Every structure is written in C-alpha cells, then in structure tokens.
Amino acid sequence: MENISANKSFGGWQRQYLHDSTTLGCRMRFAVYLPPQASPQRRVPVLYWLSGLTCTDENFMHKAGAQRVAAELGLAIVAPDTSPRGADVADDEAFDLGQGAGFYLNATQAPWDRHYRMYDYVSQELPALIAAHFPVTGKPAIAGHSMGGHGALICALKRPQDYASVSAFSPICHPLNAPWGQKAFAAYLGEDRDTWQEWDASLLLAAAPQRLPLRVDVGLADSFLDTQLQPEALEQAAQACGYPLELYRHAEYDHSYYFVASLIEEQLRFHARHLGL
Amino acid sequence: MENISANKSFGGWQRQYLHDSTTLGCRMRFAVYLPPQASPQRRVPVLYWLSGLTCTDENFMHKAGAQRVAAELGLAIVAPDTSPRGADVADDEAFDLGQGAGFYLNATQAPWDRHYRMYDYVSQELPALIAAHFPVTGKPAIAGHSMGGHGALICALKRPQDYASVSAFSPICHPLNAPWGQKAFAAYLGEDRDTWQEWDASLLLAAAPQRLPLRVDVGLADSFLDTQLQPEALEQAAQACGYPLELYRHAEYDHSYYFVASLIEEQLRFHARHLGL
Numbered sequence: 030m031e032n033i034s035a036n037k038s039f040g041g042w043q044r045q046y047l048h049d050s051t052t053l054g055c056r057m058r059f060a061v062y063l064p065p066q067a068s069p070q071r072r073v074p075v076l077y078w079l080s081g082l083t084c085t086d087e088n089f090m091h092k093a094g095a096q097r098v099a100a101e102l103g104l105a106i107v108a109p110d111t112s113p114r115g116a117d118v119a120d121d122e123a124f125d126l127g128q129g130a131g132f133y134l135n136a137t138q139a140p141w142d143r144h145y146r147m148y149d150y151v152s153q154e155l156p157a158l159i160a161a162h163f164p165v166t167g168k169p170a171i172a173g174h175s176m177g178g179h180g181a182l183i184c185a186l187k188r189p190q191d192y193a194s195v196s197a198f199s200p201i202c203h204p205l206n207a208p209w210g211q212k213a214f215a216a217y218l219g220e221d222r223d224t225w226q227e228w229d230a231s232l233l234l235a236a237a238p239q240r241l242p243l244r245v246d247v248g249l250a251d252s253f254l255d256t257q258l259q260p261e262a263l264e265q266a267a268q269a270c271g272y273p274l275e276l277y278r279h280a281e282y283d284h285s286y287y288f289v290a291s292l293i294e295e296q297l298r299f300h301a302r303h304l305g306l
Numbered sequence: 307m308e309n310i311s312a313n314k315s316f317g318g319w320q321r322q323y324l325h326d327s328t329t330l331g332c333r334m335r336f337a338v339y340l341p342p343q344a345s346p347q348r349r350v351p352v353l354y355w356l357s358g359l360t361c362t363d364e365n366f367m368h369k370a371g372a373q374r375v376a377a378e379l380g381l382a383i384v385a386p387d388t389s390p391r392g393a394d395v396a397d398d399e400a401f402d403l404g405q406g407a408g409f410y411l412n413a414t415q416a417p418w419d420r421h422y423r424m425y426d427y428v429s430q431e432l433p434a435l436i437a438a439h440f441p442v443t444g445k446p447a448i449a450g451h452s453m454g455g456h457g458a459l460i461c462a463l464k465r466p467q468d469y470a471s472v473s474a475f476s477p478i479c480h481p482l483n484a485p486w487g488q489k490a491f492a493a494y495l496g497e498d499r500d501t502w503q504e505w506d507a508s509l510l511l512a513a514a515p516q517r518l519p520l521r522v523d524v525g526l527a528d529s530f531l532d533t534q535l536q537p538e539a540l541e542q543a544a545q546a547c548g549y550p551l552e553l554y555r556h557a558e559y560d561h562s563y564y565f566v567a568s569l570i571e572e573q574l575r576f577h578a579r580h581l582g583l
Contacts, residue, residue, distance in 0.1 A: 036564040037527065037556075043564055094371035094567065250314065279314075287313040287320055290371065 030162060033058070039100035040065035043090060052146050052154040053113040059155065060086040062096050066103035067164050074193070074304040075105040075165040076297070079151060079184075081175030082209070083129045086110050089174070092286040098297045102306050105165050109151055111177070113144035125209050126216055132204075133180030134228045136217035145217060148228075152184050152191070170300040172196040174289055175253075178245070179204060182230035182263075185241050194242040194303035196296045198289050199251055203231040203262035210257075231262040235270055242303045243267075244275040246292050248282030275299075307439060310335070316377035317342035320367060329423050329431040330390040336432065337363040339373050343380035344441050351470070351581040352382040352442040353574070356428060356461075358452030359486070360406045363387050366451070369563040375574045379583050382442050386428055388454070390421035402486050403493055409481075410457030411505045413494035422494060425505075429461050429468070447577040449473040451566055452530075455522070456481060459507035459540075462518050471519040471580035473573045475566050476528055480508040480539035487534075508539040512547055519580045520544075521552040523569050525559030552576075 034045040041064040050057045067073045076099075078089050086108045089095065099106055112118075112131030119140040121127035136145035159165060170193050173181035178200025185195035204210020205225050214225045226232050247260050254260070260276060267274035282288040311322040318341040327334045344350045353376075355366050363385045366372065376383055389395075389408030396417040398404035413422035436442060447470050450458035455477025462472035481487020482502050491502045503509050524537050531537070537553060544551035559565040 036560055036562050037525070037558040037568070038564040039568045091563070092368050094374065096564075096567070097371065248314070281314040283313055285313050286368070287315040287373075290373070291314070291316045 030158070038062065038096045041067070041096065041100050043096065045086065048158065050113075050150060050154060052150045054144050055113045055115045055118055057114065057150075058086050058110055060090045060108040061159070061163065062090065062099055062106040063163065064100045064103050064105060067105060069164060072164045072166045073103050073105050074169065074306060075107055075159065076170040076172060076300055077151065077156070077181075078106055078108045079133060079171070079173030079177030079180040080108065080111050081173070081177045082111070083124050084111050084177070088286065089289075092290060093293045094290045095293050095297060098294045102297060102301045104297065104301065104304070104306060105163065107155070107159055109155055112147060118144045126213055130176065130213060132176060132213045132217065132228075133183060134217060137224065138217060138219045141217045147180070148184070151180065152188060168193045170194045170196075170304055172296060172300070173200070174198040175284065176201060176209070179230060183228055183233060185243070186230060186233035186237055187227070189237065189239040189241045192241060194300050196244040196246075196299060198246050198292065198296070199248065199253070199258055199284050200230065200245060201257055203229060203259045205229045205232070206262065207257045207259060231266045234263060234272055235266040237270070237272060240272055242299070243273070244277070244296060244299050246277045246279060246296065248279050248284065248288045250281050251284040253284055307435070315339065315373045318344070318373065318377050320373065322363065325435065327390075327427060327431060329427045331421050332390045332392045332395055334391065334427075335363050335387055337367045337385040338436070338440065339367065339376055339383040340440065341377045341380050341382060344382060346441060349441045349443045350380050350382050351446065351583060352384055352436065353447040353449060353577055354428065354433070355383055355385045356410060356448070356450030356454030356457035357385065357388050358450070358454045359388070360401050361388050361454070365563065366566075369567060370570045371567045372570050372574060375571045379574060379578045381574065381578065381581070381583060382440065384432070384436055386432055389424060395421045403490055407453065407490060409453060409490045409494065409505075410460060411494060414501065415494060415496045418494045424457070425461070428457065429465060445470045447471045447581055449573060449577070450477070451475045452561065453478060453486070456487075456507060460505055460510060462520070463507060463510035463514055464504070466514065466516040466518045469518060471577050473521040473523075473576060475523050475569065475573070476525065476530070476535055476561050477507065477522060478534055480506060480536045482506045482509070483539065484534045484536060508543045511540060511549055512543040514547070514549060517549055519576070520550070521554070521573060521576050523554045523556060523573065525561065525565045526555055526557050527559060528561040530561055
C-alpha cells in the first residue's frame with residue numbers, strides 16, 4: 030500500500046493510497062479522511078462513501094465539505110474509486126459503462142467478468158485492508174451518491190449484519206427499471222433478468238432479513254429523478270414490508286455535488302447517532 | 307449577460323454567467339453565490355474571491371465549502387476567472403503565464419497588453435456589472451488564494467476606499483522577489499522594474515494611504531512558502547509602518563484547497579464583522 034498524497038484538513042488528514050487489489054486484478058486508488066481524534070491509541074468509526082458515474086476517489090473529498098463535520102464528530106471516511114482501472118481493464122466509450130461505471134456489482138459476462146467485481150471489493154477486500162492499516166472500529170456506515178447511492182443500498186441490504194447504518198443521495202433505487210441500470214446490468218450480468226434481481230435495491234429491501242437505519246435524500250429538481258432514480262419504488266417497497274425508510278425530498282435541489290454538500294452534515298449526523306458518536 | 311448554470315446550494319443559488327468584457331476584449335465567465343437572504347427587496351454584502359494559478363471561476367465554488375457560511379451570514383460571493391480567455395487571447399504553454407495566470411494587473415507589453423487588464427476588470431468593470439444586476443450593497447470585501455491572494459491585496463491596498471476588508475490565503479506577498487512574480491511581471495510589464503512596484507503588496511502596504519482590516523492565513527507545510535509567498539515581507543512592511551495586519555501561520559497545512567476549506571469560515575466571519583453582518 031503506497032501513500033501518494035497527504036493534506037492536513039480540519040485538523041485531521043486527507044490521504045490517498047494505491048494498492049494492488051486481488052479482487053479486481055488491478056492497481057486501485059482510494060482516499061481516506063482521518064479525523065483529528067484518530068490515533069494509534071484511539072480507534073474511530075468509519076463511513077464508506079461510494080461515488081457516482083464518472084467519479085474517482087477524489088470528487089467527494091474535494092466537493093462535499095464532509096471533512097468539517099467528520100472532524101467534529103471523530104469519524105473516518107473512506108472513498109474508493111468507482112470501477113477497476115487500467116489500460117488492460119475492459120472499458121467502453123460511454124460514460125455509463127466500463128471504467129468509472131462499475132455499478133458496485135460482480136460481473137459475470139465477458140469481457141467484464143475479469144476485473145469488474147466492485148461489490149466484493151467495496152464490501153470485503155477494502156474494509157479488510159482499512160481495518161488492517163487504519164485505527165477504525167469494526168462495523169462501518171455506508172453512503173453514496175447516484176450510482177454510488179445504489180451501491181451503498183445494495184451493500185447494506187445484502188449484508189445488513191456488516192453495517193451500522195446506510196444512506197444515499199439521489200440513488201438509482203430500482204435499476205431494473207431504469208436506463209442506466211438496464212444498460213449496465215445487461216452488459217455485466219447478461220440478458221437473463223433473473224440474475225439482475227440481487228442487485229436491485231427496491232427488490233432487496235422487500236426481502237430484507239434484517240433492518241438497518243436507512244436514510245435517502247433526493248432533490249426535486251434532479252433531472253434524473255423520474256427516469257433513473259425512482260425513489261418511489263424504494264418508498265413503495267418500504268411501505269409494503271414496513272421497513273423504516275427515512276426519505277426526504279428537497280425542493281429545487283438537483284443532482285449535483287452542490288446538493289450533496291448542502292445536506293452532507295445531516296447525513297453524517299444521522300450515521301453518527303447509529304455509530305455511537 | 308447570459309446565465310449558463312444554476313444550482314441550489316445551502317438554500318441559496320450558485321450560478322455562472324457569461325458576458326462580453328469591454329476591459330478585457332473577450333467573453334468572460336464568472337460565478338456568483340447568492341445566499342437565501344438576497345432578494346429583489348433585500349440587498350446583501352458581497353465578497354469578491356480571486357483564485358490562483360490555473361484556476362477558473364469554479365475551483366473556489368467547488369472546493370472551499372464557502373456557501374454554507376455565506377448562507378448563514380447572508381453574504382454574496384463573486385468569483386471571476388483568473389485571466390482573459392479565448393483562442394485569440396495571447397497565451398503561453400507554462401502554467402504560470404498567460405491564460406489562467408493574469409496576476410490581476412494591467413499589462414503594458416505586447417502581446418499581453420491587448421487583453422490582460424485583469425486589475426481594471428476585477429476592481430472596476432465586474433463590480434459595476436454585479437451592482438447593476440444583483441441585489442448587493444455598495445462596499446465589498448475581497449479575498450483570494452495564492453496569485454489571487456496577491457490580487458486581493460493589491461486591489462485593496464491600491465483602492466482602500468472601495469473595500470470594507472481584505473484577506474488572503476497563501477498570497478504571493480512580495481512578487482518582485484519571487485520567481486512567479488518576476489516571470490509574470492517581466493512579461494506583462496517589461497524589464498523596467500520601477501513599473502513593477504505598484505503591483506507588489508509589500509511595497510503598496512508600506513505606502514498605504516488608508517488602513518483596512520487585513521487578514522492573511524498561511525500554512526507552514528506550504529512548499530511555496532519561502533520561495534514564492536514570503537509572508538515575512540508583508541509582516542515586516544506592516545510592522546515598519548504600524549499597519550494592523552492579522553497574520554496567522556498554521557502548522558502542517560499546505561497550499562491546497564484543503565487548507566482554504568479548513569479556514570474559510572474564519573475568514574468569512576472576519577469579513578462579516580467589517581461588512582456589518
């Protein structure tokens with residue numbers, strides 16, 4: 030694991046690392062914010078942040094302004110990249126497929142199945158690496174934006190025993206019924222739609238074996254709201270099975286990081302309550 | 307004036323505009339944050355933010371997290387670009403000369419003198435445009451980072467009657483004695499160093515006719531501190547003439563926007579006191 034950047038931020042440290050991922054079969058970069066409370070003698074809770082289409086580990090750390098609240102709370106934040114990367118990793122010219130668009134699932138179809146195992150990476154390999162090298166406590170929170178909101182939801186709904194709480198900004202709630210999801214799932218998982226169901230948050234929520242604190246924020250001026258995000262699918266699934274979903278709709282806010290920045294404090298304080306902070 | 311983007315942010319609006327600048331002889335983009343308190347019926351104070359080398363109007367608005375505090379205070383923020391722009395505007399391959407590196411002065415040497423009049427633009431044309439189109443009060447504050455910190459200092463020191471207060475992160479305090487400043491001044495102003503003096507903050511401060519509230523923050527891990535920034539030159543000039551400079555040195559912080567984001571709240575609250583907020 031190679032440390033490639035370190036910037037003091039709100040009394041803590043913003044760092045980037047490179048490592049060879051065995052799950053993905055390529056070299057990966059990730060970002061970590063360690064609050065001032067973290068030290069070899071004091072472990073702190075950690076939140077995993079999953080970013081959206083075209084993003085890297087940097088977008089959230091540059092634009093969300095999360096470090097201020099994380100420093101106050103004593104919360105570490107880890108942001109992985111959004112796909113495997115590299116010249117020998119399959120890619121596509123479109124922004125919504127291939128590198129930058131891993132969709133946090135395990136691909137089964139060639140050529141994607143060789144590297145695209147982002148679900149195993151963000152839910153297994155990366156947390157094990159973080160636990161081995163950083164002063165963090167056991168059960169993390171998870172959150173994300175757009176494609177990363179979908180990622181956070183499916184990670185938490187598939188393995189609720191591994192997380193303290195989950196939240197999402199503008200998530201793709203029902204990818205089976207959305208153009209981005211259908212395109213990516215067809216490529217990564219093939220045309221048999223039965224195999225898609227285990228990667229759809231609204232379907233997973235309906236069958237959830239265990240309930241986690243779950244918060245979702247969407248903007249009503251988000252141009253993707255009706256076509257790609259469909260929070261009403263998640264809401265209906267939650268109502269049907271009595272899952273305690275906190276869904277907030279915000280007038281005039283859009284899909285951008287200006288929305289994330291405006292509400293990140295509320296989401297981090299939501300997680301803090303469930304992380305014992 | 308053409309509005310090209312609008313994003314809801316902390317209850318206010320983050321917008322970008324294009325306009326034809328008569329001072330610069332080219333089309334320019336700028337960014338405005340209007341806090342929720344601003345309306346056709348209520349004017350608010352405004353802070354001008356000048357960015358550093360390679361930046362545009364976007365860097366500060368994306369990375370500093372200033373909107374949160376501006377929304378709380380009721381403060382508008384205007385961020386211009388860092389140079390004239392366009393295919394017919396003189397440029398240089400280096401990052402520290404030409405487009406993205408206007409140094410907030412009025413060039414006298416060809417080919418730069420045709421468009422590079424950033425001092426007149428940020429101190430005259432842009433404030434007049436803003437006053438005509440946005441609900442802002444008269445006397446603004448001004449701040450900036452690195453080359454933009456130099457820009458904020460020279461604007462305020464040359465025309466103290468036009469500003470309520472001035473601050474800078476990591477400014478180039480004495481460009482006559484720094485490689486970035488010497489290179490840019492030689493190109494834009496020519497080899498006669500007597501003409502450089504009116505664009506050097508440390509020399510201007512020593513001769514300042516009127517005193518403004520002035521705050522400077524620098525990071526002690528800033529790799530440019532000794533070679534390019536030289537805050538001690540400004541400090542010595544202030545001590546020699548009794549100018550009330552507030553200079554803060556921050557251990558472990560560097561030259562990045564992580565430093566700006568960590569301290570922007572303190573600088574904005576400094577300005578708020580002098581803007582009557």
